[in-house]
Amino acid sequence: MYRSRERTLYMAAPEFTILLLAAGITLFAGVVKGAVGFAMPMILISGLASIMPAQEALVALILPTLLTNVVQALRQGARAACVSVRDYWRMIATLVVFVLLTAQAVPMIPQALLLGALGLPIVAFALSQLLGHQFRFHAARRGLAEVLTGMVGGIYGGLSGVWGPPTIALLVSLRAEKRESVRVQGVVYTIGSVALLVGHASSGVITSGRLSLSGLLVAPALAGLWLGFAIQDRLDAQRFRRWTLVVLAITGLNLIRRALT
Template structure:
C-alpha cells in the first residue's frame, strides 16, 4: 500500500465499516458516507476510486439476497433505467480527471448535503410515474451523471421507487440490482478514465473485507435498533460531511 500511511488507512477502514453497517441496517447511504468521509482526508478522485470495490461487493450481496432468478427478473423489468444509468455513467466518469479539485469537491458535497437536509426536513423527491418509461429514463440520466462523478446514484433511484409505490421487499431488491450494475459500470468507466489504477484499486480492495463485515453486522442488528433514530443520525452525519466538502471547495 505504497503512498498511504497507517493513520490514513485506519481512517479509511473506519469510514468503510461504518458506511457498510448503515447500509446493512437501514438499506441506504453507503456510497454517500464513503465519498463524503474519504474525501475529507483523501483527494476526491482517490476517494471515488476507493469506494468502487466495496460497493460492488456489498451490492452483489444485496442484489442476490432473494436469489438470482429475482435479480434477473428485476434487471429485465427496469432495463430502461439501467441502460440510461450505465450510458451516462460512462460519459460522466470521463469528466473526473479534468475537473478542478474545488469543482469536484463542490459537486460531491452539494448533492449530499441537499439530500440529507431534505430528508431531515421530511421532504421526498418524486417523479411523475404516469409515464413509467420516461420516469425510468429520467432517473437513469440524473443518477448516471452524479454516479459517474461521485459513485452516488441512490437518491433518484429511491425517488422513482417511492413514486411507483414499490413495496419494501421489492424496493430493497431493485436497489441492490441497480447499484450492482451501476457499480460494475463505474469500475469499467474509471478504468478507462484512469481514476481507477493499480494504486487506488489496491486501496479499494483493502476496504472490501470490512465493507462485507459491516454489511452483515448491519443485517444482524437491523431488527434490534431504533431504525428511525439511527437513520436520522446518519443523515445528520451526511449533512455535516457534505458541508465540510463544500467548505473545502470554497477554501481551495
C-alpha cells in the first residue's frame, strides 16, 4: 500500500520538478567526484532512488557516470590509461563479466529487495569510512585479489552501478600511488559503465524515456566535475569528504527505510 502511494506521488509530481531535483543531485555528485575522486555513483543511486523508482534511477546514472569517468581516465593521456588496462586486466575482465550477468537479474528483483541491496552497502561503506576503517584485501596474491575485487564490484555494479568500494580497497591494499589510483579508478569505472549500458540494454531495464533522462543529466554532471576540479586545491578535502560520507549514510538509510516500509 505504501509503495503504491509512493509510486503514485512520483507519477503525479511535475516532470520539471523531478528533472530539477535530479539535476541538482547530479551536479552535487559531479562536484564530489571532481573534488575527492569518488562516490559519484553512490550519491546518484541513493539520491535519485529517493525521488524515483530504483530501476529508473539506475538507468539515469549510466551516461553521467560514463562520461565523467572517461574524463577522469584520460586526464593523464590515452597511453597511461592503456597501461592501467594492461596492469589490472584481471579485475576489469571479471568485473565486466559479473556486471553483464547481474544486470539480467534486475528486472526480476522486487523493488523492496533492490532498495535494500542498494542501501545496505552504501551505509556500510559510509559508516566504516567515518569510523576510520578502510576496506582492504590481502593482496599478497595479486591475481586472486583482482579477481575477487572484480566479482564483488561486478555483482553490485550490475545491480546499482556502484563498484567503487572494492576497487578502492584493492588499490589501497596494493599501495597504489595517488595519480595511478585516480587513473585506474577512472579506467575501471569507464569500462564498467559501458558494460552496465550493454547489460541493461539486453535486460529490458533501459527504455528510451529513461535513457533520455540520463542524457539530460550529463551536462550537470560535467559541470559539477569541472567545478570540483577547480575547487579541489582550495577546500579542506578531509572535511568535505566527511560531510559527503554523512550525506551518503543518510540517503542510504532512507533507501533501507523505503525497503522496510
